[in-house]
Amino acid sequence: MKKFKPFLTVSLTLLLALILVLTSCNGESTTVTATVTTSSTSTTTTASPVTLYIGGTFALTGAYAEDCAAVLAGFQDYAKYVNDNHIIAPWYTDKTIPSNITFEVLWGDDQLAPDKALTIYDDLKSQGMLVERITGSPEGLALKDRLNEDRIGATSQSTSPSYLSPPQTIFTNAPIYTDQMAAAAEWFLEQWIAAGHTEKPRVAYLTADSSLGRGIDIPEMQAYLEELGYEFVGSQFVPMVPTTPPTTQLLWLKDNNVNLTLGCMINPGSQPTIKEAVRLGMGPDLEYEITFVFANPSHLQVFVPAMGELGNGVVVTGDFVALDADVPGVDFANMLQDEYRPDNKISHVMYLDGIIEAMTQIEALRLAMLQKPADQLTALDVLEYGFYQIEDFNVGNITISNLTYGPGDVEGVDMVRIQQVQDGVIVEVGSYPLRHIYKHE
Amino acid sequence: MTFFLQLVITGFGLGMVYALIAIGFVIILKCSKAFNIAQGQFVMIGGYLGFTFLVTFNLPVWASILAAIAVAVVMGGLIERLTLRPLVGQSVLAIIMMTIALGTILEGVATLVWGGEYKAYHGALPTITLKVGEFSIPPETLIGIIVSILVVVALMALFRYAKIGLAMRATAEDEQVVQSVGIKVTSIYTISWMIACVVGVVSGIILGGVSGVMVSMSEVGMKALAVVLLGGIDSIGGAILAGIIIGVLENVAAGYLDPLLPSGGGLANVFPFIIIIIVLIFKPHGLFGLKRIERI
Amino acid sequence: MSLPSGIFQESYGQDMAILRTKQQWIWLLIFLAVLFTMPLYSSDKIMTLATMMGISVISVLGLNILTGYCGQISLGHAGFMAVGGYVSAMLTANLGWPFWAALPCAGLAAGLVGILFGLPSLKIKGFYLIMATVAAQFIVIWLILQFRGFTGGTDGLAVPRPELFGYVIKTKGAYFLLVMIIACLATFFAKNLVRTRVGRAFIAIRDNDLAAEVMGVNLLSYKLLAFFIGCVYAGVAGSLLVHYFAFADINMFPFGDSVWYLAMLIVGGMGSTTGAIFGVITLKLLDEAMILAGPALAAAFPAIAAQAAASLSLIMRGLVIVIFLIFEPRGLVHRWELIKAYFKRWPFSV
Structure with missing residues (x-):
């Protein structure tokens, strides 16, 4: 232990010096820029x-x-x-x-x-x-x-x-996330009616357990869905980054006969969720018919390369164009x-x-x-x-x-783009106007 | 009923993963009296190693696992030698803080090497899906069970027949006696860390194959601590049983109680911690732990 | 402690005094004068840093009483801060209570929650107790999320700016003064607590709880008292943090902070009020340096990605703890005493 003492003292001093230098460096640089701007105010020529x-x-x-x-x-x-x-x-x-x-x-x-x-x-x-x-x-x-x-x-x-x-x-x-969800709901309803269903579709939130995911859980959203002709079933929350597949939440959806889920997740959440859903036979073309909709943080441009055809049928709203x-x-x-x-x-x-x-x-x-x-x-x-x-x-x-x-x-854009994974590629399936769901005071 | 059974089966699979992580913890604790909070980070590193070998280097599964084990052995040895060895005989707090710091460093290293990205290797591992009537058994349950059994059998064999395993058991019993018969305790410590690292990395590869890997995956280690406490901190069998109990209870509780809660869920995340408090109040030494008697 | 020659202690009171020479009084007064005039000549950035340090000092002093003096290790300190922060936020934002009334309530609430989670401490210690406090951290955060109607859940809660005697504390300087006054009071109380019967009982429990019990120290009540006092400190710090940002969010009280507070104690030196302050200052400066170092490193070496530079802060955080545990387990305060002794005895010290 003895021989470490000098080493220790030196390293501690170095550490302290490093901290001081870094802190003071920053202070200096700010003052420098400050003087630059003040000096240039005095000479308002364009050249400075x-x-x-x-x-x-x-x-x-x-x-x-x-x-x-x-x-x-x-x-x-x-x-x-x-x-x-x-x-x-x-x-x-x-x-x-x-x-x-x-x-x-x-x-x-x-x-x-x-x-x-x-x-x-x-x-x-x-x-x-x-x-x-x-x-x-x-x-x-x-x-x-x-x-x-x-x-x-x-x-x-x-x-x-x-x-x-x-x-x-x-x-x-x-x-805005709620407008994205509203557009997805409109899109799904059209599909639902076109497929010849007469009963009300059942919708639930399957969303991240964070301010990102819970942002869509507002009364106006639910009211809008019911007004469109949906039956609102409830909410299920998945951890932002699940360490284990969200089987429980998916089983609940199955147990409650949900046809459409809406939610905001990032890719670390949506990928395991969909993978587990496929394993449980849940998806638009699987035994248990259900469509999963996520808002744009679940970028399909990231999702598709990782999931391939496993992710068929997944819908993402409000995102950018495909990378190609x-x-x-x-x-x-x-x-x-x-x-x-x-x-x-x-x-x-x-x-x-x-x-x-x-x-x-x-x-x-x-x-x-x-x-x-x-x-x-x-x-x-x-x-x-x-x-x-x-x-x-x-x-x-x-x-x-x-x-x-x-x-x-x-809200910069005035439309919502809807993209779906079909046969392992991103397909744009429609765009819908903003419905301005959230009513602020 | 299907819902319930499906919850139980999924919980069972979850429990096997918890148990694997807990086993790593118990091995280190038994042999070197160190509480290793960084076990979850070993799992995370394992997940990333799985990605590197399976996807980046495109190795076959067996080679990937062997390569990951090799890395884990080196990592475990280095960690023990560099950080834990100087702390032999120090207080519990010092050792716990050291392993927490190790965990932070490992997370930093993972961010440095793999960019902290979410990496998935869906489909790289063999998926075994067994369907029994209405419900399906998840692959991680099956793989988890198989790997746990393999690990436990291997450890049993090691502890029963191999010379080094016997030495490890003896070290767990009494360090001074062991030293007096000429066994080098420090190398026992190193080996226990290596084994724990390997177990952690293997469970990381399994978990990564199921849900992908990310730096925050290491949080699963905190949950596995509940398993360790319930099982009794120095019992491998207890860890496995407790893992299954907690996995199933957590899943069933979340399945039935989540919809009833005011803000709709998240019970699964906190359930192991509620178990920790209950265990500590009513049965501090767990189901199979040794009760130690203190003297002044 | 060695004193300069010519100073004689003639009574027990003199011997126990914290400040024993005129010189020490002068230094203290100069320090306080410099501290309280800082807003006059410091930039916003330094004010922010100093305010955050002040808040952490209060929290770590509490942790020092609990862990450093009484030996009850807590890895859930940020959770107890969250209790204080949210109680204060809810009282002011939802019920319209004034800040001066909400602050003590925040401390009290955190203290009571601390007692609750401290209850197992009679039966368990060491690793087991650490796990109980870790569980406390996660359970508290989960409960905050559950009572969404009151706490705002994951959305957080906007908190009004504190108002004292009709004056809205809006500037950084004013808030700094508020924090520093409370931090000084907290330091004074902490320093004196150790010299009372209670403080001596704490130390006895830390050094050997069974022996302490035999000597007649009531373990249950003293351990719970330590939890109460430690968590009151945490609650006050949490309240100050929330009001400083005028916003309460669970992400402001992560588990990592609980670890980091304990690290501050280790770096500074356990069981010493001065050590707690040293630890906070060192590690807060390190944090700050790391935030600045990210962009600086990325600019200096364009080859490494910005993310790699940012990840170095994680590595550094871990490394500091490792280095101190191995090479300086008694903390900076020990080194400080050695340096002081060196200069005092110079030229006889070599």
Whole structure:
């Protein structure tokens, strides 16, 4: 033990020094950027370089690790593209960025904990970031009021209904979960009637046991389903990341003769669920006929490669196009990957989300810069002159419709895309208008 | 009735998995008096190793399992030598904190190596689905039962006939006596960690084949601790029986009580912890544990 | 403790005093002055960090009383914090109670829950007790989810900003002062508790509970008292945490935090109030450094993915515990005493 003492003292001192250096480094860099911005305010010539920040919090460890890593990569590649080409997309050659502006991605790992997200948010704000992004529903719920207090607009793909209740500063690029479920219910009813059924279809929630999954469990949703002509049976909750197959929940569905399930799950939840359902003979084409519908976090683009034909019949709502679709956005994403990460390409669909969110943030900043010089922008300017003015914004046809935001309209798209796995490939089976299920006060 | 029977059968399969994890814990505890909270992380690493060998390297099942076992042996040995050896004779708290820290490091390593991603290898393992009349028996139950029996038989043989197994039993009995007859206790410790690691990794491969693998899969280790407590912390047979009891009870309770609960469920997640409290209040030494008498 | 020459203790009171020389008084006053004027010259970021440290100090002091002094190891401290946090959140958000009334109730509620889960401690100890507290953590969180109507379930609960004497505590500086006042009171109480009959009984139980019982220490009541006091601290800390973020969510009280609080105690030094504070400061700084290090590492070495950089924080967290358990099991406070003694005796110490 004796011989370790000097080693220990040295290592402890090094550790302490490392901590101090890292903390002070950050402090210095913030002050440096602060002085840059103040010095540039004095000379309002266009030539002075200005750095604008995009990004936000990413949950790089935990249940969303995989999704968020892809989003962050999308952010970083897209920022490089804009810095190199000074336009925001190949199809928007008119939307140019002044050459003195550079974008930098700031991020922090919130580990899917609301308190960490709040701390990182404060940190990023103090570094001068004028926009923000939301990882998932718990962070969104925690940050919602803060964002409003600071009048900062945020982008997100998580679309909890509660984002709709004022203050609305979280702008989503997917339909709100309850609207997605409503569209799926309409689609299923058409199939049900076409198949010659006369009795009421029985519907239940099969959803994740988290704020993501429980977000759809609101009275308006149930009322809407019953109004459509469904019989609502009840809810079953599956852990966000089940460690064992959710046999109990599936058996309950069988026991209650459910025909359709609605729910929000991520892939680690939906894959074992469907696998177990198939084993129990439950599926649209199996002995026990039932259709499983999940909202977009269960991206089929991830689901299908892992499950193959095992996943036949599974429906996912509100998602992006398939990764092999022939749309400008996918080509653009492939081009970015070829250009900036030829060695470690990302196959996850959330890479597209990273590009869209970054594009939305930069478009908001660009629109705001048309009204005010870049070095005098405040978060409020970006919200009012930026996010609220985004209209008919094409993100390369990755989303079902162009994005439009405004006061009272944080739901960017105006349709819900419905995709189904058929013979191991993703097939688009329809699109339905938003029904605006959640009624905020 | 079908519903009930199906719940029982599924619970049985779940219980076998719990039991496998619990066995790893018990082996380490018996031989080296260390409480290993990181057993769940061994399982998680096992799941990822299964993915690496089965999917990335595309090895046949037997080769994958052998390769994973080889990695597990090295990992177990390293962990014991580097982190647990310096703590011999330290307090319970120190050892528990050490294994928790180990668990955190393993989770970090998994995130580093496999990107923390959800990896599934549906269909890579042989699926045996047995159907008896109305209800089907899940593959993990069958594989779980087969592997548990194999593991238990192998351990029994080891403890009964192999020289090293006898030495391990003797070490569990009295360390000082064992040392005085010339058995190296430290190598017994290392071997017990290796065995526990192998058991954990094998159950990880089974679990991963069933529902895929993710870093948070290690939480299953916390639930298996309930099994350990119910079975009595130093009894392998007790662990198996308790695993089945808890697996079945948990499933049946969740099946019937979840719809009645105000917020509709999640009982299965917390049920083992309720069992822990009940066991600790009424039968602190479990069903088969040795009651120790303390002296001042 | 060694004193400078020329200081004489002439009464028991003098000998037991925490601060025994003028110098120590001066240092304390300077420290307090610096602490309470921090909001005047610190950035928002430092205020946030310091406030979080203050809240953790309160929580870890409670854990120190329970684990460090009384020897009852708890791995469910974040669960007890959740009780306090949610009681306070529900009282203020649902019933409209003022903050100053909700805070003591939060402490009390957490204390009572602590007694409940401490009940098995008479029969069991060591590993078994640890499991009971782990179970407490998970059961508490599950119950919070079940009473969705009151707690908001998985959606969390928005909590109004605290108001004291008609003044809404909105700025970071003001909240920092509030936390620091409570943290100082908590430290003072913790420091004095050890010197009372109760504190000595705790230590006797820790060192050998059977012997303590033979000496006439009532094990049940003292163990439960330790659980009560420890969890009151946790409850107060939980309440402060929830009001700081103006939001209550179960993800703010994960099991990992329970482990991390115990780690703070180990790093700082068990059974020492100063040690608890040392531990909190060191590990909170480490946490902060890790959050900053992620982007910094990813920027410096573009070859490693951002996720790999983030995963290093998990590894570092584990590694710190491993290093301290192996090389410095008595914690930083022990090293601190050695360093102090070294300088005091210099040049005779080599």
